[in-house]
Amino acid sequence: MWLLSFLPDALLVWIINGVLLAGIVGTTVSVLFKLAIRWIPWIIPYRTLLLVSIVLLLAGVYFKGGLAIEQEWRARVRELEAKVALSEEQAKTANVKIEKVYIDKVKVVKDTQIVIQEKIKNVEVKIDSQCKVSSETIDILNEAAKRPEVKK
Amino acid sequence: MRKLLIIIPIVFLLSGCLTTPVKRKFPEVPQALLVSCPDLKQIETTDKLSEVIKVVSDNYGMYHECRIAVETWIEWYKTQKDIFDSVK
Numbered sequence: 328m329w330l331l332s333f334l335p336d337a338l339l340v341w342i343i344n345g346v347l348l349a350g351i352v353g354t355t356v357s358v359l360f361k362l363a364i365r366w367i368p369w370i371i372p373y374r375t376l377l378l379v380s381i382v383l384l385l386a387g388v389y390f391k392g393g394l395a396i397e398q399e400w401r402a403r404v405r406e407l408e409a410k411v412a413l414s415e416e417q418a419k420t421a422n423v424k425i426e427k428v429y430i431d432k433v434k435v436v437k438d439t440q441i442v443i444q445e446k447i448k449n450v451e452v453k454i455d456s457q458c459k460v461s462s463e464t465i466d467i468l469n470e471a472a473k474r475p476e477v478k479k
Numbered sequence: 480m481r482k483l484l485i486i487i488p489i490v491f492l493l494s495g496c497l498t499t500p501v502k503r504k505f506p507e508v509p510q511a512l513l514v515s516c517p518d519l520k521q522i523e524t525t526d527k528l529s530e531v532i533k534v535v536s537d538n539y540g541m542y543h544e545c546r547i548a549v550e551t552w553i554e555w556y557k558t559q560k561d562i563f564d565s566v567k
Contacts, residue, residue, distance in 0.1 A: 407501045410566045418506035421558045426509035429551040433544050440540040444533065451529040458528045465522045465531065472519035472538060 336398070343394050347387025353380025503566075506559045512552055516545035 334342070357377040447454075519538045522531055 404501055407566070411501060411503055414562050414566045415504060415506070417562045418559055421562060422507065422509050422555075425551060425555050425558065426511055428554075429509070429511055429547060432547045432551075436540055436543045436547065440537065443536050443540075447529055447532055447536065454529045454532070455527045459526045460528050460531050461526070462524060465524060468531065468535070469521045472521060474518055 336401070339394060339397070343387060343390045346383050347391055350380055350382075350384030350387040353377075354384050356380075503563075506562075508555065512548060512555065514548075516548065517541060 353376060357373065357380050519541060520534050522534045525531070
């Protein structure tokens with residue numbers, strides 16, 4: 328049936344109806360007018376016509392059923408495509424919103440940092456006059472700030 | 480001719496599979512989230528406590544930014560998963 332998916336809807340209906348109609352007409356003609364056709368075998372080869380008609384009839388009936396399923400599938404595909412398109416649009420909108428919230432939050436952190444740095448500057452002299460930091464303290468802090476190496 | 484008439488319908492009858500033509504794209508992550516958290520700042524050799532505090536508070540700021548990034552990643556995943564799962 329996947330072969331049907333290569334053809335557009337209208338052409339598919341036209342072909343299948345044509346095949347079915349040809350099968351019905353051919354079979355009817357070859358069965359009902361058996362004798363008449365037998366008498367004029369030079370015009371139409373009777374057995375070949377009957378065989379071809381039956382094949383066309385069977386193929387027509389089969390593909391008529393297949394067409395209904397195919398159309399149902401195509402409708403479902405169209406529905407799913409619409410849903411996917413909508414979800415992709417929603418994903419893009421969500422991304423814009425999430426990114427904006429992220430940028431706003433980071434801005435708040437950076438603004439807070441500026442305020443804190445200003446506060447430090449204001450009490451700098453007072454802090455430095457009251458306390459001296461030893462080099463060991465700095466070494467420990469730097470060591471703690473280093474990213475530990477993890478073996479992969 | 481007869482063989483052909485038998486073979487062609489059989490080929491059509493046996494080709495009963497249906498392809499799945501609907502393709503889905505994985506949503507793009509915002510560029511701002513694709514940046515790794517930077518290493519913490521190191522303190523220059525000094526005896527001034529104010530210099531130490533400046534670097535430490537900068538590092539706190541970097542931690543907060545990194546935490547926001549992780550929270551945003553979690554929110555991004557949950558939101559995109561909900562949207563993805565809504566298509567059935």
